[in-house]
Amino acid sequence: MKAIRLIEINRPLQQQEVPMPTLGAGDVLVRIRAAGICHSDVHYRAGKSPVRPLPLTLGHEIAGVVEQVGQQVTKVQVGARVCLHYLLSCGDCYYCRTGNEQFCVQGAMLGHHADGGYAEYIAVPERNALHLPDEIPFAQGAILMCSSATAFHALRKSRLRAGETVAVFGVGGLGMSAVQLARACGALDVYAVDINADKLRLAAKYGAIPVNARSSDPVAEIRRLTRGRGVDVALELIGRPQTMQQAVQSLAIMGRAVVAGISDQPLAIDTYRELIGKEAEIIGTNDHLLQELPLLIELARRGKLNLAEVVTRTVPLEATAINQVLDNLAQFVGDVRTVIVPE
Numbered sequence: 001m002k003a004i005r006l007i008e009i010n011r012p013l014q015q016q017e018v019p020m021p022t023l024g025a026g027d028v029l030v031r032i033r034a035a036g037i038c039h040s041d042v043h044y045r046a047g048k049s050p051v052r053p054l055p056l057t058l059g060h061e062i063a064g065v066v067e068q069v070g071q072q073v074t075k076v077q078v079g080a081r082v083c084l085h086y087l088l089s090c091g092d093c094y095y096c097r098t099g100n101e102q103f104c105v106q107g108a109m110l111g112h113h114a115d116g117g118y119a120e121y122i123a124v125p126e127r128n129a130l131h132l133p134d135e136i137p138f139a140q141g142a143i144l145m146c147s148s149a150t151a152f153h154a155l156r157k158s159r160l161r162a163g164e165t166v167a168v169f170g171v172g173g174l175g176m177s178a179v180q181l182a183r184a185c186g187a188l189d190v191y192a193v194d195i196n197a198d199k200l201r202l203a204a205k206y207g208a209i210p211v212n213a214r215s216s217d218p219v220a221e222i223r224r225l226t227r228g229r230g231v232d233v234a235l236e237l238i239g240r241p242q243t244m245q246q247a248v249q250s251l252a253i254m255g256r257a258v259v260a261g262i263s264d265q266p267l268a269i270d271t272y273r274e275l276i277g278k279e280a281e282i283i284g285t286n287d288h289l290l291q292e293l294p295l296l297i298e299l300a301r302r303g304k305l306n307l308a309e310v311v312t313r314t315v316p317l318e319a320t321a322i323n324q325v326l327d328n329l330a331q332f333v334g335d336v337r338t339v340i341v342p343e
């Protein structure tokens with residue numbers, strides 16, 4: 001089958017012909033109908049987050065149709081529409097048993113530590129294949145599995161309560177979901193911070209108050225809009241020390257800044273004025289949990305989370321097109337979310 005693979009760090013992805021996946025007794029074989037291109041894939045290609053082993057097929061946002069099932073599969077049937085939880089876990093270690101499978105001692109991530117979705121087929125354990133309702137197109141089902149799920153987990157980590165205010169730094173794929181999910185969780189006001197006017201307009205359609213960081217100081221603007229108070233929750237979804245710092249500085253007393261963006265640079269803060277003096281918190285968030293996904297999918301099915309305009313472009317399963325998308329993302333330009341749709 002055809003696959004688009006990372007062969008060498010800091011080099012373009014390449015197309016290869018690889019064997020069809022081996023199907024274990026508890027696995028399902030999925031014909032991939034959509035695979036999202038995530039900003040994390042830029043970090044993997046650049047070596048900021050090590051990929052092993054090489055060569056490896058990237059892609060961790062995946063949806064498709066089940067074509068074959070192993071002998072021990074009981075809940076998933078051939079022909080089922082599915083979207084795939086990207087964390088492969090043992091299910092039995094301390095972290096798995098306590099519901100924190102992202103730290104599984106034997107864990108692997110599709111498209112990071114195991115072959116992912118930039119291909120025609122993939123095999124995964126049955127528990128990783130979640131039913132994708134007919135109301136949700138494959139392209140939207142794919143990005144649910146990372147950009148939406150990661151935003152949802154970040155909001156859960158923030159302990160957001162109804163009536164609180166939220167600032168979302170970066171309204172790309174994750175941010176568009178974060179805006180909508182924050183409102184679904186009862187946020188009173190959601191401020192969308194970005195330098196891209198088109199993304200800000202789309203965030204406003206989803207109910208956010210836009211803050212253009214290109215034309216204003218976003219911290220000062222958030223303070224102005226909140227009458228000097230700041231926000232209860234700030235999500236940093238970009239991965240730049242400057243925006244991480246701004247997220248912390250925008251907090252109200254006892255506010256919580258949740259950092260999801262990946263960076264290899266340190267974060268500098270004024271520990272007294274920005275942290276201790278306000279009893280503020282900085283919270284790291286890592287991936288998401290299988291147990292969170294059924295509710296997330298149901299929110300999308302009911303239209304509480306609308307991804308129709310978040311998927312702004314589709315490309316074929318071709319190395320040139322995919323590398324161009326990754327190049328654009330590396331420069332923080334381009335579409336909100338691009339999805340690979342194999343022919």
